[in-house]
Amino acid sequence: MKGEGRLITVGIDLGYGDTKVIGVDGKREKFPSRWAGTEAKNWGIGGSTTILTINDGEPFFFGDNATGANVREPQGDGRLSDPDSLPLLAGALWMSGAGTDGNQAEIVLGSGTPLGTFEHELNAAKEFLEGKEFDIKSVSGETRKFKLSKLVMRPQGVGAALYLLDQGLxxxxxxxxxxxxxxxxxxxxxxxxxxxxxxxxxxxxxxxxxxxxxxxxxxxxxxxxxxxxxxxxxxxxxxxxxxxxxxxxxxxxxxxxxxxxxxxxxxxxxxxxxxxxxxxxxxxxxxxxxxxxxxxxxxxxxxxxxxxxIPAEDIQFANALGYRDAASRSAQ
The missing domain is CATH 3.30.420.40 (ATPase, nucleotide binding domain)
Structure with missing residues (x-):
């Protein structure tokens, strides 16, 4: 993570199979790119399953916990501008380690999309996400507040190449x-x-x-x-x-x-x-x-x-690392 004050850079690769996250202090997380709504607010049995809401909306599971007939797996190239992908983005922000101090975390988000749809998706995603505020709550009572101050996008693969260049590979x-x-x-x-x-x-x-x-x-x-x-x-x-x-x-x-x-x-x-x-x-x-x-x-x-x-620990995260690096350069 690089930033000034509460300005935090996060890299998110919203993949077809897995969502990859580079968060606070370089924290790495990944989870299957799927989510499912649930009517359960809280079972009260002390389980560790993370159930979230966005701005007091409907609760949902994400990642490995999302199973059953109602699972959603956003698959289009326009995932960043698709409301159906918001639960994945919320899950990624939640797992990034940002916003845990009770203050609103101002996020510079680095991400990307395939080159063929890049210009269209860049404009659509900026309109959909930039400047938006999200209060993400878990059913256990924790709230993390985020403002997406800036969206920095690179064509999928460019971020990985820039990261490898920076690493001397x-x-x-x-x-x-x-x-x-x-x-x-x-x-x-x-x-x-x-x-x-x-x-x-x-x-x-x-x-x-x-x-x-x-x-x-x-x-x-x-x-x-x-x-x-x-x-x-x-x-x-x-x-x-x-x-x-x-x-x-x-x-x-x-x-x-x-x-x-x-x-x-x-x-x-x-x-x-x-x-x-x-x-x-x-x-x-x-x-x-x-x-x-x-x-x-x-x-x-x-x-x-x-x-x-590429080092084994970087190979699945190469795009997300490049996206986070692009966001960090933009935030300087």
Whole structure:
């Protein structure tokens, strides 16, 4: 966190699969990008489940606690300007560590959206959020007050590239850096001119493939073996290790490895198709996002010797770190 007085910078990556937060003193949090309304104001049984309200509105769960038939998962590129995403934003602010002293926290919020919708979303999100005040309350009685004083946005991937540049993991040079953000439902590709750190629009695009394909494949394999539909969170866990479901050990690397190869091949084919005329000018290949921990290393086949290895603790938070850094620079 950087700021003056109660001016606090927060970076939020409102992803399809997970919402990532960089908050007070660099605090890192993430939770599944879903929420669900609830009629329960307080069960009075001392549970630790966080239930919030925004400006005395309807109470809701968020993240792992949001389950059941009424779960909402905002999926459009315009998430920051969508009222349906406010519970996710409120949950992120709550987990950021800001506003815990009882005073209103003035927030400089750094965030982003894919390049293709950036200009439209920038204007819509600023109109929707900038200058707004939110009193976020938990049903346990705690209140945290926020004012979104300023919204600073960067195209998805630019923030990650700037963060890596600041950390010395990439250098200013001739050639292109290709940020491959492997998300839940899509893989967003942003190409950056490493000489001036400007995005190259005609070399930036989205691929309709992501970790959700792995989860779906694992789910089908487990259903075939057990005869039962497996919940999404269990299927996600079964990608990297075997899990016990319906009294059987299912999933794990033997099942997921062929699925990961298929996903990596699909992404590589699309990368080659869209970047084929400039492959020899790629000097930094930068996989980020949750899916990069699973298949990021396989993408080096696109441009051997150019893979940038991001520290494991940063890889899912690279965009949020870049967004928070942009907000911090704006707040100075």
């Amino acid at each position: 990439i250098k200013t040079q001739y050639g292109y850096g290709v940020v491959v953000d492997i998300g839940s439902r899509t893989t967003d590709v942003l190409t950056v001119n490493l000489k001036n750190m400007e995005p190259v629009v005609e070399m930036s695009f989205s691929i309709q493939a992501g970790v959700g394909d792995l989860v779906s494949g694992i789910s089908k394999a487990i259903a075939k073996e057990t005869g039962f539909i497996v919940p999404t969170d269990i299927a996600r866990e079964a990608i990297s290790q075997t899990v016990v479901f319906k009294q059987r050990e299912v999933g794990g690397p033997k099942v997921s490895e062929p699925l990961m190869n298929t996903l990596a091949s699909k992404i590589l084919d699309k990368l080659r198709e869209n970047l084929r005329e400039e492959l020899d000018r790629i000097t930094a290949l930068i996989p980020v996002g949750g899916g990069s921990t699973l298949i990021g290393h396989r993408l080096e086949a696109l441009a051997p010797g150019t893979l940038i290895k």
